[in-house]
Structures are given as structure tokens and as C-alpha cells.
Amino acid sequence: MDHRQQRAIDAIDRAAVDFLIAIKAHAPDTEMVRQAEHALGALTDSVKTAIVNDHA
Structure with a gap:
């Protein structure tokens, strides 16, 4: 992982x-809010994976 990717992941985590x-x-x-929090975690993980796998 390069410096740009690490900075992007750090920014995503902070946000x-x-x-x-x-x-x-x-x-x-509420259950709906807990589901939204879970979805946010999944989305965050997906974006970080996309960043790490970006070889451009």
C-alpha cells in the first residue's frame, strides 16, 4: 500500500x-438506525478495499 492509499484509508476511517x-x-x-450503522461499516470496508486494490 502506498502513501496515497494509506492517507485515503485514514481519511475514510476518520469520516x-x-x-x-x-x-x-x-x-x-432503533433497529433501523443500528442497521444503518452496520451498513455504514460495510460501506466503509468496501471503499477501503477498493482503495487498496487500486493499482493505478
Whole structure:
């Protein structure tokens, strides 16, 4: 993994954490919200995988 990819992954992780903090602070604790949090985690992992696999 090169420096550009690592910086991108770090930025994605920071954004995901910030978004999860906002969700926890402002959204009700419901099953739908928990599902959305899970989906955010899956999306974050998918984007990071795409970044790592980008050989351009």
C-alpha cells in the first residue's frame, strides 16, 4: 500500500467515525438506525478495499 492509499484509508476511517458519532448523538436507538450503522461499516470496508486494490 502506498502513501496515497494509506492517507485515503485514514481519511475514510476518520469520516466514518465522525458520522457514527453524529448518528449516536442525534438518531434514536432503533433497529433501523443500528442497521444503518452496520451498513455504514460495510460501506466503509468496501471503499477501503477498493482503495487498496487500486493499482493505478
